[in-house]
Amino acid sequence: MLLVSGVVSTATHEEPAVLWGARVHLRCLTPDDFSDWQAVRLRSHAWLTPWEPSRPAGSPDIIRNRSAFATRCRARERERQMGTGYGFGIFAGRRLCGEINLNGVQRGPFQSAYVGYWIDQDCAGNGYVPEALVVLARFAFEDLVLHRLQVAIVPRNRPSRRVVEKLGLRCEGTAERYLEINGVWEDHLRFAITAEEWTQRRDELLERWVIGPGRL
């Protein structure tokens, strides 16, 4: 168990177990989470679909298929073991509210990863995702020792832009036809934070979103 700036975390480089924020915690999903995950995904289907890649033809429907969800959990577990990706459920107490992931971790001279997230419509507006993103950034920069995180956002996705605005992530401009979202190659605004910026801003971000004022 690690003690990171006054916050207990069980995360290590090899085994990210639970990452703690002030109100949310992040942990890897397991096949036992299927019922809760399915309920959230079914309830929030119309809310999430406009902002997500479409399901490739012929691939299993993980929302309706328990074993496909278990396969996804195992794939995420392998990514963790290989150090290429770190996926987490966002929990408020015992409630599964959403997911946040470090995807496509690249080492070598890049030392970088992409962040993706979503939240249950019923949990939106509580600042859970910005909090989770700060928790994830601490894990990425301080435990995984990455150098750069990037978030790509469809320009008309105002709620997601608010998340990165609240955290002061730097906008690096527009990447044209960057990702396939709901069947369309969409332009994306690319936001980033580097390890240097994290070092400069970590206390401010942790105090505001994770630990509370004056507790560092």
Ligand SMILES: CC(C)(COP(=O)(O)OP(=O)(O)OC[C@H]1O[C@@H](n2cnc3c(N)ncnc32)[C@H](O)[C@@H]1OP(=O)(O)O)[C@@H](O)C(=O)NCCC(=O)NCCS
């Ligand atoms: C983007 C998203 C992750 C934000 O998560 P969140 O935990 O609600 O974030 P916040 O609480 O900080 O809210 C961010 C903004 O969302 C908007 N918002 C809040 N509640 C909302 C609701 N019920 N419905 C629509 N928008 C809402 C507000 O503009 C808010 O900004 P404000 O706090 O300045 O008013 C969430 O809206 C979501 O999952 N959307 C669908 C999937 C998605 O867009 N994923 C990201 C792809 S890049």
